[in-house]
Amino acid sequence: MTTGATECLLQLYSDRHELEDYQKGVPRWCPGCGDNAILAAVQRLCRDEGLRPEKTVFVSGIGCSSRLPHYMRTYGFHGIHGRALPLAEGVRMSRPDLDVFVNMGDGDCCSIGAAHWIHAIRYNMNMTVMLHDNQIYGLTKKQASPTSPIGLRSNTTPGGAVLEALNPLTVTLGVQNASFVAQAVDWIPDVLYQIVSAAFHHRGFSFIRIVQRCPEWLPKMMDPWLQDPSRVLMLDHEDGIRLGPDLARVYKNQEKHDPSNIHRAREIASTLDPIPVGVLFRNDSVPCYEDLRHDDRLRTAELIGKGLDAEFDKFTVWPEGREA
Amino acid sequence: MDKAATPRLPKAATRETKPRKTVRRLSEHVIEIISDSGEGAQRCGQSLGAIAARMGNGVWTVEIIPAEIRPPARSVAGASGNRIRIGAGRVTNGGNESDLVVAFNEQVLLGRVQARELKPDCRILLESMWREDRDPRVAASYKETYDRLVAAGYRVTEIPMERECHKLVSDSRRGKNMFALGLLCSLYSLDLGLARDQIAITFGKKAESVIRTNVLLLEAGYAWAEENLDFKFEIPATRSDRPQIVVNGNTALALGTIASGIEICAMYPITPATSASHYLSEAFARVGGVVHQAEDEIAACAFAIGASYAGKCALTITSGPGYSLKQEAIGLAVMAEIPLVVVNVQRGGPSTGQPTKVEQGDLLTTIFGSHGDAPKVVIAPSTIEECFYAVITARKIAETFNMVVVILSDANLSSSQQPFPRPVFQESWLAPPLDQSPVPEGAKPYEWDPETGLAERLIPGRPGGMHTVTGLAHDTASHVAYDPDINHQGLRARSLKLASLQRTLKPPPLFGDPTGDLLVIGWGSTRGAIEEAVAAMRENGYRVSSMHLTFLQPMPPGIKEAMAGFKKVVTIEGNWSDDPNDAMIDESNRRLSALAMLLRARYLVDIECWTEVKGQPIKPNTIRRVLMEKLQEVGKP
Ligand SMILES: Cc1ncc(C[n+]2csc(CCOP(=O)(O)OP(=O)(O)O)c2C)c(N)n1
Ligand code: SF4
Ligand SMILES: [Mg+2]
Numbered sequence: 001m002t003t004g005a006t007e008c009l010l011q012l013y014s015d016r017h018e019l020e021d022y023q024k025g026v027p028r029w030c031p032g033c034g035d036n037a038i039l040a041a042v043q044r045l046c047r048d049e050g051l052r053p054e055k056t057v058f059v060s061g062i063g064c065s066s067r068l069p070h071y072m073r074t075y076g077f078h079g080i081h082g083r084a085l086p087l088a089e090g091v092r093m094s095r096p097d098l099d100v101f102v103n104m105g106d107g108d109c110c111s112i113g114a115a116h117w118i119h120a121i122r123y124n125m126n127m128t129v130m131l132h133d134n135q136i137y138g139l140t141k142k143q144a145s146p147t148s149p150i151g152l153r154s155n156t157t158p159g160g161a162v163l164e165a166l167n168p169l170t171v172t173l174g175v176q177n178a179s180f181v182a183q184a185v186d187w188i189p190d191v192l193y194q195i196v197s198a199a200f201h202h203r204g205f206s207f208i209r210i211v212q213r214c215p216e217w218l219p220k221m222m223d224p225w226l227q228d229p230s231r232v233l234m235l236d237h238e239d240g241i242r243l244g245p246d247l248a249r250v251y252k253n254q255e256k257h258d259p260s261n262i263h264r265a266r267e268i269a270s271t272l273d274p275i276p277v278g279v280l281f282r283n284d285s286v287p288c289y290e291d292l293r294h295d296d297r298l299r300t301a302e303l304i305g306k307g308l309d310a311e312f313d314k315f316t317v318w319p320e321g322r323e324a
Numbered sequence: 325m326d327k328a329a330t331p332r333l334p335k336a337a338t339r340e341t342k343p344r345k346t347v348r349r350l351s352e353h354v355i356e357i358i359s360d361s362g363e364g365a366q367r368c369g370q371s372l373g374a375i376a377a378r379m380g381n382g383v384w385t386v387e388i389i390p391a392e393i394r395p396p397a398r399s400v401a402g403a404s405g406n407r408i409r410i411g412a413g414r415v416t417n418g419g420n421e422s423d424l425v426v427a428f429n430e431q432v433l434l435g436r437v438q439a440r441e442l443k444p445d446c447r448i449l450l451e452s453m454w455r456e457d458r459d460p461r462v463a464a465s466y467k468e469t470y471d472r473l474v475a476a477g478y479r480v481t482e483i484p485m486e487r488e489c490h491k492l493v494s495d496s497r498r499g500k501n502m503f504a505l506g507l508l509c510s511l512y513s514l515d516l517g518l519a520r521d522q523i524a525i526t527f528g529k530k531a532e533s534v535i536r537t538n539v540l541l542l543e544a545g546y547a548w549a550e551e552n553l554d555f556k557f558e559i560p561a562t563r564s565d566r567p568q569i570v571v572n573g574n575t576a577l578a579l580g581t582i583a584s585g586i587e588i589c590a591m592y593p594i595t596p597a598t599s600a601s602h603y604l605s606e607a608f609a610r611v612g613g614v615v616h617q618a619e620d621e622i623a624a625c626a627f628a629i630g631a632s633y634a635g636k637c638a639l640t641i642t643s644g645p646g647y648s649l650k651q652e653a654i655g656l657a658v659m660a661e662i663p664l665v666v667v668n669v670q671r672g673g674p675s676t677g678q679p680t681k682v683e684q685g686d687l688l689t690t691i692f693g694s695h696g697d698a699p700k701v702v703i704a705p706s707t708i709e710e711c712f713y714a715v716i717t718a719r720k721i722a723e724t725f726n727m728v729v730v731i732l733s734d735a736n737l738s739s740s741q742q743p744f745p746r747p748v749f750q751e752s753w754l755a756p757p758l759d760q761s762p763v764p765e766g767a768k769p770y771e772w773d774p775e776t777g778l779a780e781r782l783i784p785g786r787p788g789g790m791h792t793v794t795g796l797a798h799d800t801a802s803h804v805a806y807d808p809d810i811n812h813q814g815l816r817a818r819s820l821k822l823a824s825l826q827r828t829l830k831p832p833p834l835f836g837d838p839t840g841d842l843l844v845i846g847w848g849s850t851r852g853a854i855e856e857a858v859a860a861m862r863e864n865g866y867r868v869s870s871m872h873l874t875f876l877q878p879m880p881p882g883i884k885e886a887m888a889g890f891k892k893v894v895t896i897e898g899n900w901s902d903d904p905n906d907a908m909i910d911e912s913n914r915r916l917s918a919l920a921m922l923l924r925a926r927y928l929v930d931i932e933c934w935t936e937v938k939g940q941p942i943k944p945n946t947i948r949r950v951l952m953e954k955l956q957e958v959g960k961p
Contacts, residue, residue: 025803054787057634062795069792070804075784076792077633079626080656086623090630090638091784093614094588098634098784116626119619295612299587305749307610308582314525315575316746317378317568 021053022046024073034186034212035065035132039072041193042101042130045200046074056099059088061113063105063139065132065212082113085120085129092125093290099200100127106147107137110166114146121175123289124205128196131168131207134214135221142217154217168209169269169280173262179204179286181265182240182279185211187226188251191234191277194241198279204286211275225275229253233271235278347513347556351412352382354419354443355512357504358405358436359428360397361390364501368426369406370741371522372508376408377570377743378518380563382415383408384852385572386941387739388436389680398462403432407441410512412560416707416852418740420945422446424511426504428485429454430469437473444477447555449507451500452482481553483507488548492540502538506545513558516546567746573711573737573849574600577667580715581639582611583747585754586665588638590616590627595679596735597643597669621646625653625666633662633793634784636755637722639715641667644677647686654728655694658818660793661770661781663722663729665715670734672939681939682735684848684898687918690730691877697815699822700728702877706851709744710874711737716753723755725821726781732876734898736849736941763789768800772813777820822878829875831882836862836869841958842951843890844870845931846897847919850942854896857947868951873919884927892958894932895920896947901935932957 022043029035046056056074060066062081069076075098079087088102109117109131120129136154137143143156147168151160172181180202184192192210199206213222225231229250235257236243243251253274257264265281297303355372359365366387373385386407395402409419421440424447427433433450436442454466473480489496489503502523509519523538571579578600581589589608591601605615618624624640631638642650647668657664670686672678690702701721705714711733718729769782769791779800782789797805797814805811834843835855846854851872858870871886873879887893901917902909916924920933934950936942 052787053790054785057784058792059630070794072792073790075790077630077660078792078794078796080652080795083622083626083653083656086618086626087630087633089623090588090590090627090632091634092630093616093627094631094635094638095784115619116623119623293614293616295609295614297612299585299612301751301754304582304585304611304754305751307607308579308749310610311579311582311607312569312746315569315571317374317564317570317743319563319565319567 017047017050017053019043019047022073024071027071028067029064030214030216032213032215033064034134034210034214035068037186037189037192038065038103038130038132038210038212039068041189041196042068043072044193045196046072048197049200051099055097056101057091058101058103059091060084060103061105061108063108063132063137065103065105065134065138066108068103082108082111083116084108085113085116088127089120089123089125092127093293096290096294102127102129104129104131105138106131106133106135106145106168110146110168110171118171118175121172121205121207122177124177124179124286125289126203127205128199129205129207130196131209132212133168133209134212134218135165136214136217138214138217167269167272170266172207173266173269173281177286178207178281179283180206180279181269181281182206182208183211183275183277184208185225185232185275185277186213187222188232188247188277190244190247191241195279198241202282202284204284204288231274233268233274233276235268235276235280237279239282240279345554345556347558350557350559352410352415352419353423353512353557353559354407354409354421355508356388356405356407356422356425356436356441357501357508358388358403358425358432359501360399360402360432361393361395361404363404363428363497365405365428365504367526368501368505369408371505371519371526373406373408373410373741374570375509375514375518375522376410376512376559376561377568378522379514380561381559382411382413383570383741383743384415384418385409385741386418386736389739391678391680398429398431400431400435400438403435405432410559415742417856417944418736418941420943425449426508427451428500430466433473434469442478446478448473448478448480449483450480451485453484453486455482483548488544489541492544493537499537499541502541503545503548506542506547507549509542510546510549511553511556513556516543564745568743569746570741570743571708572599572739572741573705573708573733574669574739575603576708576711577641577715577731577733578604578607580712582607582613583712583749583753584716584719585636586639586715586719587613587636588616588628588631589613590618590624590631590638590640591642592618592621592624592646594621594643594646596671596738597641597646597667599738600641600667600669621649622653625650629653629657629662629664632657632664633660635758637663637665637719639665639667639719641669643669643671644673644686645675647689651694654700655696655698656795657728658694658698658700659795661726661779661818662793663726663781665718665722665729665731667715667731667733669738670732672937678939680735682849682898682941683937683939684732684734684850684918685900685937686732687847687876687899688921690732691922697819699819700730700877701725701822701825701875702730702732703875704732704848704873705737706848706872706874707744708737708740708742712744712747719755721825725778725825727821732848734849758783758785760785762787769793769802770798770800770814770817772800772817775820776824777817778824779817826878826881829878829880831886832871832873832880834869834871834886837867838869838886839889840867840869841891842866842868842955843887843893844868844951845873845893845895845919845923846870847873847876848898850896850898853942853944853947856944857951860944860948861951866951866955868955876919876922879922879926883923884929887927887929887931892932892954893923893929894934894951894954895923896942896950897933897935898937898942899935900937901933
């Protein structure tokens with residue numbers, strides 16, 4: 001939905017960019033915070049894809065994770081808690097020429113923004129969506145989140161969380177129209193990068209749940225998984241991610257999973273331990289909402305004027321002798 | 325329209341009147357058509373309004389909507405239909421009680437009687453089929469009601485609508501409304517040819533045969549009235565020499581949205597705003613616009629903000645409950661200085677309140693809404709025509725000042741129809757194409773002008789302008805602010821933009837003399853009724869004037885000077901204010917109406933208020949009565 005003049009300005013060249021061209025400021029996350037790994041992965045992606053910084057928008061909600069756009073030398077929209085997705089949808093609808101990325105926390109996406117999450121999956125608008133799931137509210141200082149494991153002690157659950165954790169993967173895969181679902185962990189940067197890249201290349205709503213460590217509030221929580229690589233189930237497939245020989249040697253627990261198989265994807269999604277990592281599901285044929293709603297015509301003054309007049313005609317009382 | 329489809333009688337025949345009838349000339353009449361919902365009284369009323377408008381009469385139509393979707397048949401609370409005020413001159417509001425009612429059953433009629441919506445000597449044309457109803461209770465109820473109404477002084481004429489329609493169609497429930505339309509065309513000496521044209525327009529999408537049947541019913545009603553009724557009226561009409569548009573306020577808002585160049589409207593269904601989105605969903609497609617039905621109002625508002633942020637100003641439309649949900653997101657747009665047009669078609673509140681009823685309860689919420697200091701522009705159209713132009717103005721202000729502009733319409737404007745001159749599209753209504761040029765070295769996204777508070781917005785796509793907008797307090801580079809002065813600087817800039825806009829506004833014109841005993845101030849949809857009351861009082865020699873505010877935030881200059889010319893100032897509004905005569909109420913605790921509170925705070929003038937929240941448009945006669953009382957208080961009746 002751009003006018004003629006803007007359309008002409010869409011340049012087709014792509015500059016070469018260095019990593020620094022996408023980096024801004026010094027991240028204010030805690031040392032060892034998993035958000036740093038996610039930032040590094042998206043910066044690398046931008047560089048490798050040669051994304052033009054002015055044509056790239058990172059949208060976020062509120063939380064530690066939502067600070068990410070501030071550290072990107074691209075356009076960014078640090079929104080309000082829970083509403084990153086509808087903000088990003090608006091951006092995408094008005095500007096299909098922009099690459100849109102979304103970064104959200106687990107409270108952001110799965111609690112306050114849960115309704116938007118479900119519907120964003122349905123809309124299937126083309127955007128790369130990262131759920132930074134540290135299973136805790138980081139910014140507001142350690143309250144339980146919907147993805148906190150049962151029994152987790154937090155400031156709002158001093159006796160331990162009483163509910164089972166919500167599983168973002170099964171929820172996403174349960175929504176009609178889901179088109180790309182993947183899971184990554186922050187401590188395997190190469191795989192994280194591959195998954196972000198696969199998500200970026202998928203046209204549609206590409207959802208990645210990233211298991212993200214919060215050393216500030218849950219310092220040891222993921223240690224068992226870090227220490228025992230067999231507790232990570234690597235999903236290896238030519239339509240998903242490929243493990244290099246080095247990683248394959250460490251992560252021996254592998255499954256050849258075809259991401260077009262939704263039934264197996266749902267089974268894998270329900271597996272909590274080992275943690276599945278890779279592309280669980282992709283379906284390239286789900287239409288994007290912005291394409292369904294797209295109108296090819298340039299919105300010139302002439303088009304609008306004519307359309308308006310045609311509408312006026314429906315309601316006009318003409319003076320005598322000038323009936324339409 | 326397809327003229328060939330509608331056979332015309334020779335004009336002379338349609339104008340023919342039986343010699344025994346005298347045609348009474350009227351300056352105006354308020355007419356109601358009411359039925360169970362689904363019997364088409366609304367369509368009949370709207371058509372009548374359109375025909376009268378085509379004749380050149382002044383018209384104002386008001387929908388009569390039952391609160392439930394499907395109230396039981398023949399129920400007192402189930403009246404569905406239309407009230408049409410037809411005048412010889414311009415009509416600016418729905419007027420007072422009804423002069424003539426066509427009712428399809430006696431129960432819906434009772435509802436209107438109980439609501440005191442009929443004049444004491446109102447003429448009633450009542451479907452008579454119930455007198456012979458097979459259910460003895462129905463027949464008894466009908467007869468009893470009939471007798472009571474006659475005894476109460478109403479002039480009731482029984483009409484065998486069912487019987488007459490049955491001669492033409494098998495399911496008369498679906499045709500009675502056009503029979504009634506024919507009846508009314510005869511009664512008010514309206515052109516039958518125009519009525520046939522109107523049917524062709526109304527049923528334009530339907531089959532030829534549907535149009536033909538409805539025309540036959542219309543003609544039958546017309547003929548029956550000519551033959552059987554001994555009274556007939558004429559309201560002189562002067563056909564305008566300019567084309568007129570006949571739409572309701574919501575359609576006008578939607579047309580204004582198209583005309584403003586806005587490309588995206590994000591919404592979630594809510595009465596009474598929805599019909600604007602219904603119409604826009606259809607019409608927007610013509611010009612490549614998108615109506616996005618979001619999952620809720622928060623999403624709709626955020627979607628519009630995202631769209632505005634990255635491109636041209638977008639719009640979100642809602643009503644009370646949805647408006648509350650949008651508040652946090654509105655604050656974000658204010659803070660990040662993203663242009664946005666929000667339409668709030670006010671309804672009765674709080675909570676679910678009175679979804680279909682008029683109220684002006686959201687003014688303070690709108691001005692002070694969201695949290696913290698969130699300055700935004702608030703404008704309130706007062707006519708159907710202003711609903712159209714309000715969107716164009718709002719879009720322009722939003723993009724010039726990078727502000728949120730709220731349009732406060734209401735359930736009176738939304739469903740009322742009033743003709744206005746057909747606008748001529750101007751290219752200047754549209755926003756210029758998106759600026760995608762490189763940003764000069766060193767330019768920042770919030771370089772607030774120290775005097776006006778304005779800054780140039782840098783939208784995505786502009787090389788060199790990359791930054792992250794945020795709802796956190798931020799400096800000129802949009803970096804999150806930790807410095808105590810920066811928060812102050814941002815608040816100051818956002819506030820100054822209102823003052824800068826205010827400097828461009830003109831003093832509101834006075835209706836009546838610039839000096840006198842009493843000045844009435846109003847806003848929004850009450851304008852027509854207030855001015856009608858003031859005009860009537862002025863004709864009787866009272867020194868009353870009125871002033872109507874379109875800009876509520878910022879308020880235009882000149883208000884204090886205008887008030888100084890009067891001994892007393894009173895606001896008339898459709899929101900709550902405590903009654904000073906209530907035992908508990910005194911000066912120290914009386915809650916005043918919204919506008920009175922705002923004006924008192926700004927101008928330190930002892931402004932009175934009078935308000936009514938009955939879910940109905942305030943009637944001119946009610947206002948006259950109130951103004952007489954206020955004059956008494958001045959000591960100069
Ligand atoms: C409407 C609203 N409610 C509450 C908050 C407070 N708040 C800010 S961030 C946050 C949760 C953060 O947790 P999460 O989304 O998981 O992000 P994280 O900090 O862990 O990355 C909350 C409750 C807010 N900013 N806005
Ligand atoms: S609190 Fe946790 S999530 Fe937030 S920055 Fe620190 S480590 Fe990261
Ligand atoms: Mg979290």
